[in-house]
Amino acid sequence: xxxxxxxxIPSPSSSSLSxxxxxxxxxxxxxxxxxxxxxxxxxxQLSLSHTSASLSDMNVISSPGLYPLHRCKTxxxxxxxxxxxNVEGEKDHAxxxxxxxxxxxxxxxxxxQVDHLRKHIHETGLSKKIELVIVSPLLRTMQTAVGVFGSExxxxxxxxxxxMVENAGESNRPAISSLNxxxxxxVELCREHLGVHPCDRRKSISEYRLVFPAIDFSxxxxxxxxxxxxxxxxxxxxxxxxxxxxxxxxxxRKEREIAIVTHSGFLYHTLxxxxxxxxxxxKSEICTHFANCELRSVVIVDRSMMGSDPATxxxxxxxxxxxxxxxxxxxxxxSNDGEGK
Numbered sequence: 150x151x152x153x154x155x156x157x158i159p160s161p162s163s164s165s166l167s168x169x170x171x172x173x174x175x176x177x178x179x180x181x182x183x184x185x186x187x188x189x190x191x192x193x194q195l196s197l198s199h200t201s202a203s204l205s206d207m208n209v210i211s212s213p214g215l216y217p218l219h220r221c222k223t224x225x226x227x228x229x230x231x232x233x234x235n236v237e238g239e240k241d242h243a244x245x246x247x248x249x250x251x252x253x254x255x256x257x258x259x260x261x262q263v264d265h266l267r268k269h270i271h272e273t274g275l276s277k278k279i280e281l282v283i284v285s286p287l288l289r290t291m292q293t294a295v296g297v298f299g300s301e302x303x304x305x306x307x308x309x310x311x312x313m314v315e316n317a318g319e320s321n322r323p324a325i326s327s328l329n330x331x332x333x334x335x336v337e338l339c340r341e342h343l344g345v346h347p348c349d350r351r352k353s354i355s356e357y358r359l360v361f362p363a364i365d366f367s368x369x370x371x372x373x374x375x376x377x378x379x380x381x382x383x384x385x386x387x388x389x390x391x392x393x394x395x396x397x398x399x400x401x402r403k404e405r406e407i408a409i410v411t412h413s414g415f416l417y418h419t420l421x422x423x424x425x426x427x428x429x430x431x432k433s434e435i436c437t438h439f440a441n442c443e444l445r446s447v448v449i450v451d452r453s454m455m456g457s458d459p460a461t462x463x464x465x466x467x468x469x470x471x472x473x474x475x476x477x478x479x480x481x482x483x484s485n486d487g488e489g490k
Contacts, residue, residue, distance in 0.1 A: 177396075177423045177435070177447050219460040220451040222399060225279065225408040226416060227266070227297065228439035230259035232289040234348035235441065245346045252288045253348040254318035259289070262442035263296035269444070270297065279331050280404035285411045286335040286369060287351050288318045291361050293442065294333060294410040300326035310362035317360045327363035331408075334365045338395040341412035343376050343383040349412075350377040385418050392419025400451055403458065413439050 234253035237244035244250065255263070270276045276298065284294040295312040312333060313325040327333075335357075341349045351357075351374045354366045383391075392415060399407065416439050424432035439445070467473060 216450045222449050223406045225446050227410045227444045229289045229293040230262040230442040231256050248347045250348040254288050255292045266442050267297045278406050279408045280406050282333045282408045283336050285340045290410050295325045300328045312363045339411040342414040344378045345382040388418040389422050
């Protein structure tokens with residue numbers, strides 16, 4: 150079943166959120182095989198009987214949501230694999246201020262994590278479903294994205310650019326092919342917490358294009374990183390607002406099944422906005438911090454007509470046309486006719 154998870158925007162009294170509109174733009178749901186607080190060993194037997202209960206008696210938290218399929222997108226959220234900054238920061242938090250960790254790359258263990266996640270998405274068939282890969286334009290996220298969702302090793306003579314050149318970012322890895330892959334698009338909205346930490350500052354797009362030739366960087370306006378500031382750290386609320394803006398932007402894309410490779414802070418602060426009106430176990434399922442190279446699949450729903458794509462699987466019925474008055478409508482019509490006599 151699918152458990153619906155609405156979001157509540159933090160109090161608009163915060164100056165960083167004062168210009169943000171929470172006009173029913175979107176909400177998130179998590180796919181689940183069972184209700185989190187009920188795990189029967191055998192199927193529940195349902196019987197139909199008359200009851201005096203009304204809809205107002207139902208608990209909305211324990212009720213499933215129902216939405217038109219063409220107003221939903223499936224997002225496969227991935228945190229990057231272990232980076233050198235994760236290792237150094239675990240030893241000493243002050244290391245995050247070190248310029249030596251500028252645009253941190255993956256560790257050898259991080260690349261093992263990439264290989265394990267790649268195996269998982271192929272074994273589950275997820276690799277065949279994803280239509281688009283969106284990636285934060287930092288070295289560790291792009292290495293993770295191409296390693297997980299890219300093709301096999303690149304071979305000279307194939308008329309497609311590689312997703313990653315050989316040994317990119319001290320990876321000691323062969324080049325990765327873009328053959329038969331979904332498109333990869335770099336988007337700055339899903340970057341990590343901005344400011345202060347050099348590991349979260351990016352290189353120029355010109356440099357990245359040489360290392361990741363098949364990633365599309367056309368949506369990034371500035372070649373140099375003009376978002377990161379040495380003396381100012383982005384507030385948690387500002388990360389959340391940026392995250393909601395990113396989710397709203399997704400409705401401008403035609404793709405329905407999208408992988409997003411991003412960062413722990415961005416995911417945590419964005420997703421913490423959701424799930425406040427559902428069971429605590431579901432809230433926790435969404436809002437806990439991601440482990441390195443963890444993947445969680447969620448469904449995002451358009452509730453305010455942001456998207457305009459028509460339904461592709463709906464069928465209008467009544468072809469050829471004929472009498473098809475539903476019984477409950479017929480009963481209502483008969484009752485109204487009787488009152489009019």
